[in-house]
Amino acid sequence: MPLQEALEAIDAHNAQDPNHEEVNGNKVPKELLYSQRMTQQLLHFEPEASEALQIAARAQHICRWKSPRDAYPQDRVGYLKWREDLKKMHAELTGSILEGLHYSKEAIERVRFLIRKKMIKKEEESQILEDVICLVFLQYYFEHFASKHPDEKIIDIIQKTWSKMSPKGHRSALKLPLSERTKDLVGKALA
Template identity: 65%
Template sequence: MKPTRFETAIALIDKKNAEDINTYYVCGMSYPKELLYSQRMTRTLLQFKPNASRAVQIAARAQHICRWKIPRDEYPMDRVGYLKWRETLKKMHAEITSDILKQVGYDAQYITRVSHLINKKLIKKNEEAQLLEDVICLVFLNYYFEEFAAKHEDEKVIDILKKTWVKMSEEGHKAALELKLSENSLTLVKSAISEIKP
């Protein structure tokens, strides 16, 4: 049976991410870092919102496509440099994904829709953009937060958590508090929430 264009698009995104030169170890197994991240995005999205549109599923899978090609250290190691790096990455992710979607036969309107999601346009105003943001935050908290917290002072960790929390919807907050976090991580999350002004 011939694969659908959606299945082909996902396979091509995975093929790109499988080229990642960076690896991530899970249970003694080595994975290309961004391939693993993209699969975690899909898994979390479908657990959180099983009926998510194909457009959101593609945007989630391609969220970090080829991220390693623009290293962080190519930009100044300050907040301005960080924001410029993130903007450049989003543009690249959207362009690579758009090329893939065009290749498999999606129309311009659909490609624009996915590009806007990857570029995080209209968060808080667009339901699909908010859904994607919730999933990004949930993946961070579930898979990467413990490692991040271990490397930084509590003050910085709480600041990052506060910024993460305000990006999420109420539904996202509920899902986050149901994650199996360590006691220390949960304490940090609750400290961050308590500092957010209503």
């Protein structure tokens, strides 16, 4: 099964992440965990997701630790450059994996296109991927992130995240099992 082989190859790369998160008492490579959460959320959000979309979701942060944020200037320009370079790196590495599995050039370009997230709001699968990214962030990473910043900044980030999402994404976000503090911040952001 080519899809399963592709997902396993992506997982093999992400399993090398030296950073770990603890889940149920077990240490798991951070990007491996993230990629599995992406797949789980995608299949819940869009059960009929195409093969290209499933691969793009799984590879969204492939080997992200190899390009640390602190290697770039700590300003908005540096942040945007880091994000753009990451998208290119993720797309190229995933493309190389798919080439090794003999995917067609068209299939590889489709996955690269989705990973680069160029057509959010204009292209259905790009929007689905963005919704899933936002849902995974809100469910698994938001609480920790929010604990490090003042509420005003967090409310602004929620508003920016919300603006990237579709109405279907909004409905799904409001059904997530969020903490009371997160629900409160989301409520303030959407007021």
